[in-house]
Amino acid sequence: MRVCAAAPFEMSSAAEAAEASAEANDVRWRPHDLLRLQCLRPFDDEPAWVRDAFARAPYAVVRRALGANGFVAIGVRGAGRAQRYGTWAHADDIVNVVSPESLQQAQPADARRALPSFIALAALQRDACAALTTFVWGPTGSAGFELATQTPSVTEASDLDLLIRTPEPLARNAARALFEHLQTLAQRIGIRVDAQLETLAGGVALAEWAAGKTRVLARHASGPHLVADPWAVAVQDGGA
Template sequence: MQVCAAPPFALEHALSCDARWRPHDLLHLQRLQAFDNEPSWVREAFGRAPYAVVRRAPAANGFVAIGMRGVGRSERYGTWASSADVVSAVSPEALAFSSTPLAGRDALPAFTALAALQEDATGPLSAFAWGPTGSAGFELAAHVPTVTASSDLDLLIRTHDKPLAQDFASELLDYLQALAQRIGVRVDAQLDTPAGGVALAEWAAGKPRVLARHARGPQLVADPWAATSHGDDA
């Protein structure tokens, strides 16, 4: 997030994340509270699509950390929503198989790649719960044009309860890169682990430690599936 609103609660009350929602889930909101220094584009974006993505940050009871997106890459804003204003929520893995692109937009490279993954029932990705995030996930959830011809396909792969061996991670990365090259789109996959979000490419590279993006901040870890002192608020 390039801009982030100050939390509307005392930091000592920000103990964990609401277990009802996980990072990258998309929330349909009935209201968006305004905070000081809110970027000018946020109200227009919310009026066009009253959706926000759950971001990794601890929040006090009754609040959820969210990210708003505007038209361009520069329009990203981290803010807070009241839990009472959440109308519904949808996870990336639910979007993968329950939503379709808007009419006439399935030929966009990001959606073409997504369709290829959906149709491959025996590929290495089929062993996991997974789904689209980023612009593709947002468009599928909000039903407003968001993906462009140059958009990446961002994926989240749930491995919280299923450790991913590095050799299998390398196989999975090769599979996604071959798909991306064939279609002409960049595919960027993130692993959801107990330590937080870890880039598939980084884990597959066999580094001794990888960067895990956790609710309480980024951390370098040797094994993202080992017990952490942070608990389950990844």
């Protein structure tokens, strides 16, 4: 069984579309955005759980992959961690876009507030002096999905995943301070907080950049790349 549907287009056309999109600065949907869809078109070898998952919550997350004109690479979430399916949405089927930063101050249902991920998020939301206050950021992963869809997705064991937009270079010492702040919070609550920086070269783990590594892994639509400076290297196809 596939974990990702075959692309419904030639990959050469996808590269051309990515180049054209970059030139037009098309930011209607970006990695980690959640898309509300009016329908999810089926593909061959689709896992059996996908239809039920989409019926519960007609949303999918934008994933990092090159797409041709009129298509968006998406991921569908099922009930468990093993249920993740990469597929494609038609742009005409997108009803609404929910960005991580639009969920920065979102609240879960009262009965769900005691879950560790939401406790950690609440601590970040109410701390006016926190290191995150100077950034555009928001929750992704299970917390972001639940806040956007009101579909229970977070468990006692869930991590808190964060996206931090960093269009400008982030100094290593600032990255270390931010990482240490998040780690202190995570240790106090007893969960894992996983933060990703959105850079010119793609998504970079805050932990890697804060660690002072010579090169870090940048996750990009064209694939992962090792880069020395995520703000000095913009991958040529423009699909960050």
